[in-house]
Structure formats: structure tokens, C-alpha cells
Amino acid sequence: xxxxxxxxxxxxxxxxxxxxxxxxxxxxxxxxxxxxxxxxxxxxxxxxxxxxxxxxxxxxxxxxxxxxxxxxxxxxxxxxxxxxxxxxxxxxxxxxxxxxxxxxxxxxxxxxxxxxxxxxxxxxxxxxxxxxxxxxxxxxxxxxxxxxxxxxxxxxxxxxxxxxxxxxxxxxxxxxxxxxxxxxxxxxxxxxxxxxxxxxxxxxxxxxxxxxxxxxxxxxxxxxxxxxxxxxxxxxxxxxxxxxxxxxxxxxxxxxxxxxxxxxxxxxxxxxxxxxxxxxxxxxxxxxxxxxxxxxxxxxxxxxxxxxxxxxxxxxxxxxxxxxxxxxxxxxxxxxxxxxxxxxxxxxxxxxxxxxxxxxxxxxxxxxxxxxxxxxxxxxxxxxxxxxxxxxxxxxxxxxxxxxxxxxxxxxxxxxxxxxxxxxxxxxxxxxxxxxxxxxxxxxxxxxxxxxxxx
Amino acid sequence: xxxxxxxxxxxxxxxxxxxxxxxxxxxxxxxxxxxxxxxxxxxxxxxxxxxxxxxxxxxxxxxxxxxxxxxxxxxxxxxxxxxxxxxxxxxxxxxxxxxxxxxxxxxxxxxxxxxxxxxxxxxxxxxxxxxxxxxxxxxxxxxxxxxxxxxxxxxxxxxxxxxxxxxxxxxxxxxxxxxxxxxxxxxxxxxxxxxxxxxxxxxxxxxxxxxxxxxxxxxxxxxxxxxxxxxxxxxxxxxxxxxxxxxxxxxxxxxxxxxxxxxxxxxxxxxxxxxxxxxxxxxxxxxxxxxxxxxxxxxxxxxxxxxxxxxxxxxxxxxxxxxxxxxxxxxxxxxxxxxxxxxxxxxxxxxxxxxxxxxxxxxxxxxxxxxxxxxxxxxxxxxxxxxxxxxxxxxxxxxxxxxxxxxxxxxxxxxxxxxxxxxxxxxxxxxxxxxxxxxxxxxxxxxxxxxxxxx
Numbered sequence: 041x042x043x044x045x046x047x048x049x050x051x052x053x054x055x056x057x058x059x060x061x062x063x064x065x066x067x068x069x070x071x072x073x074x075x076x077x078x079x080x081x082x083x084x085x086x087x088x089x090x091x092x093x094x095x096x097x098x099x100x101x102x103x104x105x106x107x108x109x110x111x112x113x114x115x116x117x118x119x120x121x122x123x124x125x126x127x128x129x130x131x132x133x134x135x136x137x138x139x140x141x142x143x144x145x146x147x148x149x150x151x152x153x154x155x156x157x158x159x160x161x162x163x164x165x166x167x168x169x170x171x172x173x174x175x176x177x178x179x180x181x182x183x184x185x186x187x188x189x190x191x192x193x194x195x196x197x198x199x200x201x202x203x204x205x206x207x208x209x210x211x212x213x214x215x216x217x218x219x220x221x222x223x224x225x226x227x228x229x230x231x232x233x234x235x236x237x238x239x240x241x242x243x244x245x246x247x248x249x250x251x252x253x254x255x256x257x258x259x260x261x262x263x264x265x266x267x268x269x270x271x272x273x274x275x276x277x278x279x280x281x282x283x284x285x286x287x288x289x290x291x292x293x294x295x296x297x298x299x300x301x302x303x304x305x306x307x308x309x310x311x312x313x314x315x316x317x318x319x320x321x322x323x324x325x326x327x328x329x330x331x332x333x334x335x336x337x338x339x340x341x342x343x344x345x346x347x348x349x350x351x352x353x354x355x356x357x358x359x360x361x362x363x364x365x366x367x368x369x370x371x372x373x374x375x376x377x378x379x380x381x382x383x384x385x386x387x388x389x390x391x392x393x394x395x396x397x398x399x400x401x402x403x404x405x406x407x408x409x410x411x412x413x414x415x416x417x418x419x420x421x422x423x424x425x426x427x428x429x430x431x432x433x434x435x436x437x438x439x440x441x442x443x444x445x446x447x448x449x450x451x452x453x454x455x456x457x458x459x460x461x462x463x464x465x466x467x468x469x470x471x472x473x474x475x476x477x478x479x480x481x482x483x484x485x486x487x488x489x490x491x492x493x494x495x
Numbered sequence: 496x497x498x499x500x501x502x503x504x505x506x507x508x509x510x511x512x513x514x515x516x517x518x519x520x521x522x523x524x525x526x527x528x529x530x531x532x533x534x535x536x537x538x539x540x541x542x543x544x545x546x547x548x549x550x551x552x553x554x555x556x557x558x559x560x561x562x563x564x565x566x567x568x569x570x571x572x573x574x575x576x577x578x579x580x581x582x583x584x585x586x587x588x589x590x591x592x593x594x595x596x597x598x599x600x601x602x603x604x605x606x607x608x609x610x611x612x613x614x615x616x617x618x619x620x621x622x623x624x625x626x627x628x629x630x631x632x633x634x635x636x637x638x639x640x641x642x643x644x645x646x647x648x649x650x651x652x653x654x655x656x657x658x659x660x661x662x663x664x665x666x667x668x669x670x671x672x673x674x675x676x677x678x679x680x681x682x683x684x685x686x687x688x689x690x691x692x693x694x695x696x697x698x699x700x701x702x703x704x705x706x707x708x709x710x711x712x713x714x715x716x717x718x719x720x721x722x723x724x725x726x727x728x729x730x731x732x733x734x735x736x737x738x739x740x741x742x743x744x745x746x747x748x749x750x751x752x753x754x755x756x757x758x759x760x761x762x763x764x765x766x767x768x769x770x771x772x773x774x775x776x777x778x779x780x781x782x783x784x785x786x787x788x789x790x791x792x793x794x795x796x797x798x799x800x801x802x803x804x805x806x807x808x809x810x811x812x813x814x815x816x817x818x819x820x821x822x823x824x825x826x827x828x829x830x831x832x833x834x835x836x837x838x839x840x841x842x843x844x845x846x847x848x849x850x851x852x853x854x855x856x857x858x859x860x861x862x863x864x865x866x867x868x869x870x871x872x873x874x875x876x877x878x879x880x881x882x883x884x885x886x887x888x889x890x891x892x893x894x895x896x897x898x899x900x901x902x903x904x905x906x907x908x909x910x911x912x913x914x915x916x917x918x919x920x921x922x923x924x925x926x927x928x929x930x931x932x933x934x935x936x937x938x939x940x941x942x943x944x945x946x947x948x949x950x
Contacts, residue, residue, distance in 0.1 A: 083639060083920045100555035102917035109687035119689040122643040122920075139647045173921050184538060188577040192594045232564035234574040462557035465538045465577075466628050 050075045050117075051387060054135060054144035056125045056316065058085050058108045060369045061150035061352030064376030070115035072384055077144075079121045079137060083107055087438055089369060091170055092213060095179035095306075096220035097463030104438065105173070125151065125316055130324050130345050148379055149316060149334075150352040153367060156312035156331060163284045167305040170213060179306055181465050183221060186304045187229060188465075190236045197301075203241040204302035206289050208281050209309030210247030210254070212405040215264060217306055218245040219408040222271040227409075243272065244300060246279045246291060248309075253413070255366060256403055260413040263422040267407045281309075311367065313354055324348070329356045329364070338395030340379055351375035359395055369437070370401045406430050505530045505572075506842060509590060509599035511580045511771065513540050513563045515824045516605035516807030519831030525570035527839055532599075534576045534592060538562055542893055544824060546625055547668060550634035550761075551675035552918030559893070560628070580606065580771055585779050585800050603834055604771060604789075605807040608822060611767035611786060618739045622760040625668060634761055636920050638676060641759045642684060643920075645691045652756075658696040659757035661744050663736050664764030665702030665709070667860040670719060672761055673700040674863040677726040682864070698727065699755060701734045701746060703764075708868070710821060711858055715868040718877040722862045736764075766822065768809055779803070784811045784819070793850030795834055806830035814850055824892070825856045861885050 051074045055062045058080035066078045087104040094101055112118045127136040128147075135142050155169030168178050183205070190202035205221050207214045225241035232238075245252065245268065251261040252268070252275060265275055276293065283290040289300045313332030321328050326342045327335045333356040334342065340355060342348040352372035356364045365371045378396045385391045402416035404426070412426040421429060506529040510517045513535035521533045542559040549556055567573045582591035583602075590597050610624030623633050638660070645657035660676050662669045680696035687693075700707065700723065706716040707723070707730060720730055731748065738745040744755045768787030776783050781797045782790045788811040789797065795810060797803040807827035811819045820826045833851045840846045857871035859881070867881040876884060 083643065083918070100557040100917075101921065102555040102919055105919050107687075107918050109684070113687045120687075121647070123647075173919065177921075188538065192576070192578075229564070232562075232568045232575075462555075463538070463562050464557055464560050464628065466556065466632075 051383075052077070052143060052145045053148065053383060054079065054142060054146075055148045055150065056080075056135070057150035057152060057352070057354075058082070058120075059088070059150060059152050059352055059372060061152075061372035061376045062148065063108070063111065064373045065148050065150070065351070065380045066112060066115070066118060066376075068377050068380030069383065070112070070118060072117070072380070072387070074117060074146075074383065074387070076115070076118040077121055077142060078108060078112065078118060079123050079125060079135075079142075080108060081122070081124045083109070083120075083122055085111060086173060087434075088171070090434060090438075091173075091176050092216045092220060094173065094176035094462070095170055095217065096183065096224060097180055098220070100462050101173040101176070103462075125149075125319075127319060128323050130342075130348060133347070144347075146347045146349070146383055148349045148351060148376075149320065149354060150350070150372070150376070151314035151316040151354055153311035153313055153331075153333070153353040155307060156310040157307070158310060160284070163307070166284045166287070167208060167307040169307040170217070171311075177466060179217075180463065182304050182306075183224070184463050184465050187225075187233065187236070187238060189303070191233050192235075199236065200240075200242075201287060201301045202303045203236065203238070204244070204300060205241065205304045205306070206244045206246065206300055206302045207306045207308055208246050208289075209307065210245055210249070210252035210275070210277070211308060212253065212403075214245055214247070214306075214308035215252055215268065215405050215407060217308060218243055218273045219268060219271060219406065219411075222268070222273050223408050226272050239272075242274065242302075244302070245273050245275045246281060246289075247275070247277045248280050250278050252277065253405060256405075256413070257415055257420065260415055260420060260422065264405060264407055264413045267411050267413075267422070271408045311353070317350075317354055320348075320350070333364075339382060339393070340375060340396050349379045351379055357396065357398075360398055365398050366403075368403070371398055374398055404430050404433065506838075507532070507598060507600045508603065508838060509534065509597060509601075510603040510605065511535075511590070512605035512607060512807070512809075513537070513575075514543070514605060514607050514807055514827060516607075516827035516831045517603065518563070518566065519828045520603050520605070520806065520835045521567060521570070521573060521831075523832050523835030524838065525567070525573060527572070527835070527842070529572060529601075529838065529842070531570070531573040532576055532597060533563060533567065533573060534578050534580060534590075534597075535563060536577070536579045538564070538575075538577055540566060541628060542889075543626070545889060545893075546628075546631050547671045547675060549628065549631035549917070550625055550672065551638065551679060552635055553675070555917050556628040556631070580604075580774075582774060583778050585797075585803060588802070599802075601802045601804070601838055603804045603806060603831075604775065604809060605805070605827070605831070606769035606771040606809055608766035608768055608786075608788070608808040610762060611765040612762070613765060615739070618762070621739045621742070622663060622762040624762040625672070626766075632921060634672075635918065637759050637761075638679070639918050639920050642680075642688065642691070642693060644758070646688050647690075654691065655695075655697075656742060656756045657758045658691065658693070659699070659755060660696065660759045660761070661699045661701065661755055661757045662761045662763055663701050663744075664762065665700055665704070665707035665730070665732070666763060667708065667858075669700055669702070669763035670707055670723065670860050670862060672763060673698055673728045674723060674726060674861065674866075677723070677728050678863050681727050694727075697729065697757075699757070700728050700730045701736060701744075702730070702732045703735050705732050707732065708860060711860075711868070712870055712875065715870055715875060715877065719860060719862055719868045722866050722868075722877070726863045766808070772805075772809055775803075775805070788819075794837060794848075795830055795851050804834045806834055812851065812853075815853055820853050821858075823858070826853055829853055859885050859888065 053074050053076050055066055055078045058078055063085050066076055069076050084105040084107050090104045093099040108120050123137040123139040133144050154171050157163045186202045190199050193199040207218045222243050225238045229238045253261045253264055280292045282292050287303050317328055317332045317334050324342050324345055334350040335356045336350050337343055338359045340349045340351055353367040358364050404414040406412040410424050410427050412430040414421040414426040414429050508529050508531045510521055510533045513533055518540050521531055524531050539560040539562050545559045548554040563575050578592040578594040588599050609626050612618045641657045645654050648654040662673045677698050680693045684693045708716045708719050733748055735747045737747050742758050772783055772787045772789050779797050779800055789805040791805050791810045791812055793814045795804045795806055808822040813819050859869040861867040865879050865882050867885040869876040869881040869884050
């Protein structure tokens, strides 16, 4: 299949997506006699597990991002291309990118997922999700503008709506957001306002299943629930959101319908596959699952196309225990490294047929400032020790040393002071003030466009 | 004038603007029996002297910003209001803010300046200036997108235009931008591209006067010029920009007209007063200077209105040496502290008539990674020692401890590695890729709006 011996030019590997899957594949191919092209829409790798800390004002985007070119600059065989994948011709082994066409011998697709509103995409405006840096800055803006608006609001009912935060979805992201907002309201911001008492804020965490952190062991869910409740978060399980409209969340618990008036509604409830999955299905006939993920073969290839791999969140890999692997960073990393190894074997003409096996490294979620739940398989932890484990794991995996050091210091500083220095309300020029109009609604003045947009 | 003894309510000081002037006034009034209200459009103080490092990807916005509420949280007599000043009634002593009306007994206006195109405001789109966090992120985006576009461009002439950077204005900001971009092109990014040699970049610094850093001593200008030239920057003095259009800068040296084709043009050539100055002039009849700054009395008040102070860049103070004080942070800080002292004296009924005197603390500019020029009055320095002085002074004044520490580590890290980790291209969702269209022009797709804008 691979004939580097015959061709004069080295084998060309194209990787689409610079997340955990794509980047780990690229890194593992760094010292291999292949030409690697890493294609990404953005010029940086984003450490998504910490994105909630950008949203809640503890870290800056650059603290959890690494420029892809910097990460890969020592790999002479690797080039980075800032482009978007638009189409594929799997017979001709050719990709159409926004910047032109590119040929591949082996293709690795790792374009991930985005958030998903289960057919209610119009909720996005009212309840933004958290997948990109821009998402995080939007959440940050809303969270801190809400306190600012409450400070100025004299109508008590409206003020209460500004001080009410609803997080939809009780997975790790929702739990972490709820805990961080509780820390803000009940600790960080308490001394800083004169007209409002920020500790009157209400923070709701809504979950459709019967417990938060449903993929985790029940005892960890229970501990997380207890700890979040102690922090001041109201947890509503078995609760389905039926509508989001006019700053009101409508929900159902069993047959009981109820409503919460809240100005800040954050979405952490579901993901769907990147549109690249659909393109791939159209061109190769590969099957997609319910949320558009590509159902892959035991060796992570697309059925009938052994030179096309799909890894990371975009892949639905069900050949282990029968249920799909979770969409978490360790799965993507291991898949990237597995594929790189397979390509190296093929180059040597010695492909072994071992399917991919995920080695479970455990699951964790942080709750507030110094509490976490961790399940490492052989041991379950909760509390401060779990938090330290969480800190260590995240620092360890932040790809570049500078990020690690800076984040560690930011965390240490935040830990001792609770100051949260990265809570800038940014965006359009004067969004700080004009972000809320006299009716108490968000808006951006149409005249205040960035020069880039005007051009 | 001040009759706190008679009134039951404490004397109300309203400060408009949380830059160096306004914030230092607020801090100095912290333990005084007055009510202080600090009004700002943004929720953070911005350390503007380091903004060029955000534009060139060395620091994050939060590294050089401090939330105003956090800085002032210990001042029980002080409240912060996120609002914009729209109008003033100096007879009724009343301000109209975007959030409503507010009464004052003493008013301090410190709304600063913005960049200025001397009647060619339409140049802003092609040549953005550097005053806000958003400006800096826009510059960052353009600088790094230019290298990305050059990497993809096959037409040699177009590629050359992407690799050409023109900085208009040879003051400290222009010098610092030129030096930082030279470091990027000739050091930081060199190993990271495969199709282009970033060291082929051309960086032009245009200055209308006969030397760069015109306000400084001539020998420092000469040293800065020599050092910038050595870094690879082409300096054109006595050069006036006559047009900016279609990625071409047209300029005049004496009678000779010439042009530079450049995709990235950055503006560091002039400032004009914030519009608040004009409002004040209309309501009080106070005189404005050529660029709209308020001509203030020897005690920094508005003529005929001893309860209205104007400080910082917005003030034109010419009672010392006959020429206006420069628009730099130390002037604003000292003015803020002077006004606070004067208010305290008035409260005690013991106002002394000493006019404001600026104590010159010197001037400095940094050139590239480890070279600066510093004039402390009693001693002039250039080179590495000057750079260390510059580092020390800036770290010292970064208002909050966490910023100081983080910035120090970022700098140390950048110093030893030249990595420049904060070079994220951000903005709209996928601006990274769609920021440049197939014609090689900047654009933002109209459909990719932030949820906030859609709302």
C-alpha cells in the first residue's frame, strides 16, 4: 500500500486538525521519513480542558494555547498550513482546502466536535456554548457584564435576573463552570460591589440524567454534588430544558414544568461532529452516528479506505466494550500516537493488525477552588488531594513549558488571593459599556465595527 | 467652596476615566472622608506602555490589565461604575452617563486621547492605531496573518507585500513596534515556516521629523536609530505619508514622492483628545488646543470652574517651561496625586495655591529584545543596562502584584527562548483562516457573527 521505496518523494501524510489527536500524531511522526502537513483553521493548539478558566476570568487564552508552528518548529519534515478543509476526493487522494488543493498518501482527520443544541440551534444566541477561545471570551463577557448590570439596576426583579446564572448540562464542563461562577459570586467579587451583594447570586446546574457527571462512578457524582451544593450551587437533576427564550429557561422535571428568569444562560449539554464528518460520509459512504461522528474500523480507518484515519472526538470507536470511547483528550492523544505508529509500521512493510486499544487513564473534574473528584481506576479520590492531582495532570499536559509555568503561577496566585485577574470584558471597542442597552439587553452598536470588518 | 461640615453627606468626588490619571487620583483619595465614584467605559485599567507587546504576541491583554474593582476593592468609600460620560451640566454639577445621571461636588476628568489621522480618518481601516486592547489584538492578527498569507502565496510580488511592514510614526510606540516586529521576523519565527524565509521581511519606520524619538535628546535618538538599523529596520526620517490606499503607502521626502507596497501598515503617528474634551468646552467655554486637549489652569482646573479638574493626556498643561507636558504615564500619575492632595486640603479649608509641578522622571524606549535607551536626566543609558532599567521600571509600575510576577516570568521566558507564546490569531470564530480571502484581502464572513451581535 505504501511504496516509499518506489517513489522518489517521501510519503505524504496530511493531518487535518491541530487538537490533541492531530497534534499528537504530528509530534509522533516528527522523526519519521515522511512529509507531514498539518492543516488547521487556527494558528494555535487549544488546551480545551481549561477553557472554562478563560470563561470565568482566571486565565488568558494564550495561557492555554500554543502556536502550532512553535510546537512543531523543530520537525523539519513538518509544515503547518492555516486553512480549512472543504472537500475530499478519496479516489484521487486529494483534499480541497480553503487555500487550494493538496495531495496525500495517508490522511488523518481530527477535526473534532462543536456544541450542539439538539435541533434547537436558535438557543445558541441566548445560551452560548464553550468550544473556542471566542466562545470563552463571550461567556466571560456575559458573566462579568451581568454583575456590572446588576450593580446599576434598581428594579429588584431585574436585578435578580442579572444575578441568576443557569448552566445547562452536568458533565465535567458544566460542573467546572458552575463551581467557578460560585467562587466568583461568593468569594472573588464579594468585596468589590457597593449596591449589590454578589453572594445573593443564584447558580443553577441543570442535568437531564439522575445525577451530575453521569459518565463517572456514582460515588464520585455524589461527592461532586455534595461539594457543589456546599459551594452554593443549586443542582437540578432529571431536568430537561424545553425552551430558552427572553432570558427565561423553561424546564421539565417529570411532568412538572417550571421556569427560571436568568440573564446568563450557559450551554454545556452536548456536542455534534464537525461538518468534515458529513463531507467524508458523502465521498466515502462511511457511516456516521447519531451526532455525526464517523464510525471507524478497529484500526481507526474509514471502511474501504485504509489510508484515511479518523481520530479524536470526530471518531466513534466502539470496538472496545461495545460503547463508543468518550470524547476526552487522552483518547485523542492515544489515537494520534497509535496512527503514527501504524504509519511507521506500514512504511517498513510490517503492519500488524492489532486494533486500537484505549488505556483508561481515569476521569476527573474540578469543583471550585480546591476540590476535585478523580477516578484513576485503581483509586478514587475527592477533595484537596484530588485537586492537587488535577492540577498536576493539567500542568503536565500543557504542551509547552512556558504555558505550564505561567499557568502554575496564575493558579498559585489565584489560590491564595482569589483575585482572578483575567476578567477583562473585551470584544468591540467599548463593549464594556455599550454591551447592555437601557432596556437591559445585550447589544453591539452597529457603527462600532472593527476596521477588519469594515474593510 | 467645600462645606463638608454643613452637609450631612460626604463630599462627592466623581472621576471619569480609569487610566493612570484617574486611577492614581482614586487611590490617593482612598482613605479620605469623601465619596469617590470612578466611571469608566471598561472594567479594567490598561497599562498602555506595554500594549505593543500584546500587539506583537509577547503578552496577553490580562497580563497588562487590572480589573478596576479589584484594584479599588479595599477602598470602602469608592464605587466603580461601568459607564460612559455623555454630557455635563457644570452649573447644576451633574453628569449624564450612559447609565443615568450622577451629581458631583468635585469632578476629575481623565478620559485621555485616541489615535489621530490628521484629517485622514479613512486611513484607519488600512492602518490601525494602538490605544485599546482591541486595537492591539487587531494589530496582532494582521502581523501574524501576514506571515501565514506569505507562506501560502506563490506570486513573488504579492508575497513580498505580505512580508513588508510599515510603521508610521517614530515616537516610542513606533520604535517599540518596529523593534518587536524585527525580532519576530529575524529571530522568533525564522525556524517555523517552510516556504518563506521570514528574515526576508522588510520593516519600515517612517518619521516626519529629522530623527526618531524626537522628544528625546538627540544622542539617544542616534543610538536608537543605530540599534534599530542593526536589528534590520529601515528608518526613513523627514518622511511624510501623503496617502494610504490599496496596500500602498505613498510618502514624500522633500520633493521626492515614493511608494511602498505593504499589506501591514501600522499607525503610531498622532493622538487627539477624547470627545469628552469637546463636550466640556461647549458647556464651560474652556479653550481646547489644536488636537482637542483642554487647556487647564495652573492647578489643573477648568477656567471659571474650580471644582472641575482635567488631568492626564486630556489636559494641556503649559505652565511649566511654556510647552505642554508630554502625554506620558508619569505626568498623569503625578497630576492624579496632586489633585487628590488639593481636594484633601480644600476639605480642611487650607488650600494652598501652589500650581502643579511635574517632576521629570526621564524617558525611555525599548528596541528589540535586550536593548533600550533611557534618559533619567542625571544619566543617559543605552544598551542592555538601559533595558534592565526599562524592565525594572515597568514591572514596578504594573499595578497589581500578580501581573508583575506573571509578566516578569513571561519576559524571562521570552528572553531566553524568543518563543513569543501569545501570538494567537483570534477574533471571529474562524478568522484564522477566513481572515484572508482568495484575492489576498482581509475580510470577515458576514454570516460568522458573534451570538452577541446577532441578538
